[in-house]
Amino acid sequence: MGRKILFITTDQQRYDTLGVNGGILSRTPVLDGLAAEGIRYERCQPTSVVCMPSRASMLTGQFPSTHGAWMNGVPLAVDAPSVAENLHDAGYATSLIGKAHFEPFLDPFGRYVENSLANLGVPTVEQDWFDGRRGVHRGFDHLEFATHGVMGPLHYAKWMKANHPEALGGFYQVLDSDLNVNAAGGGDTGAPQVNFNDVPRDWYHTDWVAERTISWLNRQNGDQDWFCWMSFPDPHHPWDPPKSEIGRVPWREVPLPANYPERADEREALIDAKARHWRAWYDGTLVSNYEAPAKWVPATLTADQVREVNALNAVEVELIDEAIGRVMKFIEAKGWGDDVDVIFTTDHGEFQGDFGFLFKGPYHVDALMRLPLIWRPARSTKPQAGVVSAPVSLVSLAATFLEVAGQPAPVWVEGASLPLSDDDARARSFDSTVTEWDSALFGVDVHVRSVVTASHLYSEYKPGTLHDGSEGELYDLADDPLQRVNRFSDPAFLDTRATLHERLLAHEERPGERAEPGVVMAPV
């Protein structure tokens, strides 16, 4: 019997939403406890700040420019590398319960397994694997899917329609009649993607994901090694947690974020110092990507709306923490407590009011790029608790899972396994991480590459609809942790900029085989 792996992800969760990371709105005792027992990473970056490329990197251990799912709506090739296939080969039972999103959501024809599986009524299907064999879909024996609501063909939506049709109307309608991200406001403040949801807590997708996870775990015998990816759709918008729970965080008492200057002129001065697409989005003259409501203008965002969004987000984070607590309690009751590695993270962050924005896009600052990451190694390994401040990336997860399973990292993995300490990070040269952005949708393309070191965050904009290839952003993380002062054109930072540019060049020129970039099949 080896070490079992519980991999927990959320969707669109900021670093500072956890108590252990300095968050003050949500109570997160379960995750704080896991961090106290294990390793907490202070600077974990995604490979992309949107779901599909980032999640594909978790599964493949590759950057988007390698695995080919370079923007939302580009499916990860069905025979792309998958760490779950390697774990399956190593004898692990494998499951993914909750939000997958390696394949487009908007898929009325049901072309993709994720969207047809619930209708087929089987736990998985056989597909081509990366090594030419055939096997369970992406290496998972069991798949049960959920996303941010009750529309569509996934398992949670079907369960709600079959069992609780009276509660469907309480959920926010994520898309509008044009199938764009809905800009309609709700709640007390009229904030976009906010809604009071009458659904009882037990029926909400957070609890459903935990219950389905427990159900799958309960079917594993005691000696079976398993890899379970428990993937919560929250706290991604819409912000429509069960109304019964919203009193936990009264929005009127929520302080404004440190990076939300209340005066518009102050906000606008900060935005104007950044690359030009920031201000274009703020004013509503250009929406560069699908992930934010096309008809919403960030300049209209009010301080109270920021407070209400952050309050509801905090409620969703608390519900997730409690759901994780139930699963951990079940694991202890099964007698597996000492043999399970728990890794918690998310796919990318969320503005939550920073600089006057909500949602996400090609804006590489900590709001979207600094992620919570906790690794509680199996107690049987007598782990040394600690904090890693060196920059690490989600691209390291696949190699980490394989190391836990006692398996070698295959040649296709681009990220080394996570360091256990800063000393380990130094010894293995964890000194920078890269985040990529490429999008081309409805006539607008944007291409960004960013590198984060212990001291700086540096972005270059390649030529696109708005950028001519000469723009960039450079932030000194020590003097300017909120990334308000763009040093890209500051002569005093020319050497720093040159060094970081070399890091990006090295990333572009890294060795290894790249998949053909995939085709955009849907906007998300």
Add this chain to the structure above:
Amino acid sequence: MWGVITRPESIPDWFPGITSCTVEGNIRVITTASGLEMPEEILTNDPLLRRFAYRITAPMYKFHLGVIDVIAIGENDSLCVYSTTAEPDVLALIIAGGTRDALLQIKRLSENGVRE
């Protein structure tokens, strides 16, 4: 190639995600792998022009028109042009991806011996 296109009931063989269909007169109802049923109206099925045109009339589409033309370009070669116009934009993007892969499948079926 036209032998594939002209049979409205053949669409599950070549359009990705469509698992079955029924055809009654000029109404075709397709069922997708996710269990969704979508009605369509066949507008043209002209063996002289070798043109098949249809509309998806499901309410999610504000507008849809699909036209498939088969043009002879040699004794044994045909050019297939599959044009789709759709609203809203999001659905146009999705159907564009499906159309692209449908063309590839029509090519495979045609080259595997389905003759006019």
